[in-house]
Amino acid sequence: MSGILIAEQILNGLQSGVMLFLMAAGLTLIFGVMGLINLAHGSLYMVGAFAAAWVAGATGSFGLALIAALAGAALAGVLIEVLVIRRLYRAAHLDQVLATFALILIFSEGTRYVFGSFPLFLDVPGALSGPVTLPGGIQYPLYRLTLIGVGLLVALFLWWLTARTRIGIQIRAGENDREMIAALGVDISKLYTLVFALGAALAGLAGAFVGAIQSVQVGMGEPVLILAFVVIVIGGIGSIKGAFVGALLVGLTDTLGGIFLPQVFKLFMAPDVATQTGSALASMAIYIVMSLVLIWRPSGLFGARA
Amino acid sequence: MKKLMMSAAALALAATGAAAEVKVGMITTLSGGGAGLGIDVRDGFMLAIEQSGRSDIEVVIEDDQQKPDIAVQLSDKMIQSEKVDVMTGIIWSNLAMAVVPGAVAQGKFYLSPNAGPSALAGKGCNPNYFNVAWQNDNLHEAAGAYANSAGYKNSFILAPNYPAGQDALTGYKRFYEGALAGELYTQLGQTDYAAEIAQIRASGADSVFFFLPGGMGISFLKQYADSGVGLPVVGPAFSFDQGILQAVGPAALGVVNTSQWSKDLDNAANVAFVESFQAKYGRLPSLYASQGFDTANLLISAVEKADVSDADAFREALRAADFASTRGAFRFGPNHHPIQNIYAREVIQEGDVFTNKVIGVALEDHADAYAAECKM
Numbered sequence: 001m002s003g004i005l006i007a008e009q010i011l012n013g014l015q016s017g018v019m020l021f022l023m024a025a026g027l028t029l030i031f032g033v034m035g036l037i038n039l040a041h042g043s044l045y046m047v048g049a050f051a052a053a054w055v056a057g058a059t060g061s062f063g064l065a066l067i068a069a070l071a072g073a074a075l076a077g078v079l080i081e082v083l084v085i086r087r088l089y090r091a092a093h094l095d096q097v098l099a100t101f102a103l104i105l106i107f108s109e110g111t112r113y114v115f116g117s118f119p120l121f122l123d124v125p126g127a128l129s130g131p132v133t134l135p136g137g138i139q140y141p142l143y144r145l146t147l148i149g150v151g152l153l154v155a156l157f158l159w160w161l162t163a164r165t166r167i168g169i170q171i172r173a174g175e176n177d178r179e180m181i182a183a184l185g186v187d188i189s190k191l192y193t194l195v196f197a198l199g200a201a202l203a204g205l206a207g208a209f210v211g212a213i214q215s216v217q218v219g220m221g222e223p224v225l226i227l228a229f230v231v232i233v234i235g236g237i238g239s240i241k242g243a244f245v246g247a248l249l250v251g252l253t254d255t256l257g258g259i260f261l262p263q264v265f266k267l268f269m270a271p272d273v274a275t276q277t278g279s280a281l282a283s284m285a286i287y288i289v290m291s292l293v294l295i296w297r298p299s300g301l302f303g304a305r306a
Numbered sequence: 307m308k309k310l311m312m313s314a315a316a317l318a319l320a321a322t323g324a325a326a327e328v329k330v331g332m333i334t335t336l337s338g339g340g341a342g343l344g345i346d347v348r349d350g351f352m353l354a355i356e357q358s359g360r361s362d363i364e365v366v367i368e369d370d371q372q373k374p375d376i377a378v379q380l381s382d383k384m385i386q387s388e389k390v391d392v393m394t395g396i397i398w399s400n401l402a403m404a405v406v407p408g409a410v411a412q413g414k415f416y417l418s419p420n421a422g423p424s425a426l427a428g429k430g431c432n433p434n435y436f437n438v439a440w441q442n443d444n445l446h447e448a449a450g451a452y453a454n455s456a457g458y459k460n461s462f463i464l465a466p467n468y469p470a471g472q473d474a475l476t477g478y479k480r481f482y483e484g485a486l487a488g489e490l491y492t493q494l495g496q497t498d499y500a501a502e503i504a505q506i507r508a509s510g511a512d513s514v515f516f517f518l519p520g521g522m523g524i525s526f527l528k529q530y531a532d533s534g535v536g537l538p539v540v541g542p543a544f545s546f547d548q549g550i551l552q553a554v555g556p557a558a559l560g561v562v563n564t565s566q567w568s569k570d571l572d573n574a575a576n577v578a579f580v581e582s583f584q585a586k587y588g589r590l591p592s593l594y595a596s597q598g599f600d601t602a603n604l605l606i607s608a609v610e611k612a613d614v615s616d617a618d619a620f621r622e623a624l625r626a627a628d629f630a631s632t633r634g635a636f637r638f639g640p641n642h643h644p645i646q647n648i649y650a651r652e653v654i655q656e657g658d659v660f661t662n663k664v665i666g667v668a669l670e671d672h673a674d675a676y677a678a679e680c681k682m
Contacts, residue, residue: 002508004508005504005505005507005508008504008507009501009504012498012500012501012504015500016498016500108337108338109337112337112341117341117342117345117549118342118549118550118552118553119342119521119524119549119550119552119553120553121552121553121554121555123528123555123556124528124532129532130532130534131532131533131534139507139533139534141500141529141532141533141534143532144500210497212528213498213525213528213529213532214497214498214521214524214525214528214529215497215520215521215522215524215525215528215550215553216553217521217524217553218338218341219338220497220521223495223497255500255501258492258493258501258502259501259504259505262490271489272489275489275490275491276467276491279467279490279491279492279493280467282493283467283493
């Protein structure tokens with residue numbers, strides 16, 4: 001196992017981690033501020049990817065496609081917040097799960113109705129396609145490097161937004177005591193809509209970025225949603241910092257585990273058995289990490305509430 | 307639950323009523339990520355029924371949502387309350403394993419338009435079960451045979467970690483004679499293959515074989531093309547069917563894949579099928595559509611010869627496979643699985659559309675490896 005391969009896998013882990021962060025950040029904000037379990041977050045990811053694929057197909061511009069993904073997902077987010085979610089803030093978590101699960105079905109079949117059952121085409125923009133050679137002779141796709149950069153920028157922006165702006169203060173206050181900040185004259189329902197739109201836009205952005213190297217199809221959001229929930233549980237619900245650390249942890253564990261566990265098992269097992277056992281264990285690795293973190297810190301790494 | 311009753315009887319006004327009605331229960335995947343496959347099978351099947359102009363075949367269609375438990379419920383309903391005579395439609399091997407043994411045990415005929423698990427081809431074969439597509443291993447075996455003829459000596463092979471994925475690698479290795487640079491099982495439904503591609507790059511392989519059906523294949527091919535690894539790729543048709551090639555785009559150009567059917571196979575039945583499918587549905591057919599079409603035509607050929615209530619005669623009529631297949635020559639082996647040519651195809655671009663072109667026969671008159679274990 002060469003150093004180049006290990007370095008490349010670490011980059012891969014980082015890249016999947018930062019994209020996961022875009023999903024998890026929105027989810028943790030919505031859960032933290034509004035106390036809402038939003039299963040439809042994966043659908044917003046899908047909406048972003050479909051909006052991007054559609055606009056890229058019509059105009060040929062990846063930049064416009066990204067704007068469409070942000071706008072499309074934010075708009076879908078505002079719509080469902082105003083029409084459905086708003087009625088659920090005071091409801092039990094089970095009701096929220098039920099309603100947002102219904103939204104998944106509505107979004108999936110609605111998307112199928114509009115775009116058909118076959119996956120759409122969305123490609124990496126020409127300027128970012130192909131590999132680049134990094135110091136040390138590592139060949140790495142330029143697009144994935146760009147994703148790492150963009151993800152880190154978004155993380156920085158979110159930190160600035162929550163730590164340094166008035167809106168951020170209101171969001172953090174809303175997490176702690178929603179009655180009190182309403183009493184202080186903050187329009188809480190407007191704030192909720194804003195947070196929801198922000199979370200939705202981030203999910204849509206992730207969908208568009210990832211859609212270019214994956215398959216843009218109905219149901220693409222659900223696997224990512226599950227990972228995003230793992231991330232926010234590890235990081236601590238409501239914490240942007242926790243979502244960031246958790247996303248990188250999950251991304252790296254998932255990538256490195258898939259590669260190195262079969263290698264480790266090969267040291268003392270027949271190769272084909274080692275491959276199967278290693279792969280099986282690798283798919284469990286993130287859940288094992290999650291349980292270890294929860295044993296050590298039951299409210300997650302940066303969780304405020306127990 | 308969506309329920310579609312499509313009756314050919316509705317087309318013909320006053321049916322003569324002389325022939326006995328044959329009721330067909332189709333359980334297939336019409337929603338969720340795998341819906342494209344089921345929709346193609348359904349559309350191909352219904353096209354053949356419509357073209358036959360027969361008023362005595364009624365088809366009941368239900369959506370299994372790609373879930374084994376739903377498929378079993380639907381199957382019970384079709385057998386007990388709809389009282390169907392023949393069942394068909396299932397795409398996925400795990401669903402087929404849940405439904406087929408029960409259905410044939412209750413005396414129903416089952417015509418598989420897609421799934422061909424090895425368990426139903428060998429010891430678990432049944433006189434009332436016919437597979438009109440292929441046994442699961444077949445296309446992978448053909449890919450192995452093609453790899454030999456292309457001179458590949460050191461393949462890197464990968465497939466998802468589930469039964470059909472294990473069958474795929476087994477099938478490839480059964481015919482491939484070179485060495486293995488690496489063998490990987492990925493997660494089912496995995497969407498990011500960066501880690502696997504890095505291993506391929508580091509492995510010193512001279513070729514890559516992969517079985518990643520549907521969206522998994524789209525993701526892999528796009529990422530593989532973007533990684534600049536550039537080794538030749540070979541795989542079964544499941545990642546190169548007409549439904550997903552447009553989503554893969556230029557990344558798939560030139561890739562060789564193996565299939566029992568191709569749009570450009572030059573026989574009268576296929577030319578007419580491709581033209582009429584395109585005219586009716588406004589898209590090119592996939593191999594799944596051709597399998598649905600062939601399944602319906604097999605059924606029609608049997609209905610013409612025998613009454614479904616006479617099970618032995620009907621079974622003989624099915625076994626004769628006396629219909630014009632879109633694949634050209636088609637016959638059943640002793641375990642009711644096809645003996646057929648498997649072709650090597652190359653992905654090409656025709657105008658704006660990505661499609662396949664036959665470049666040769668990978669395996670001629672190929673039967674599956676399990677037929678000898680079947681006693682019936």
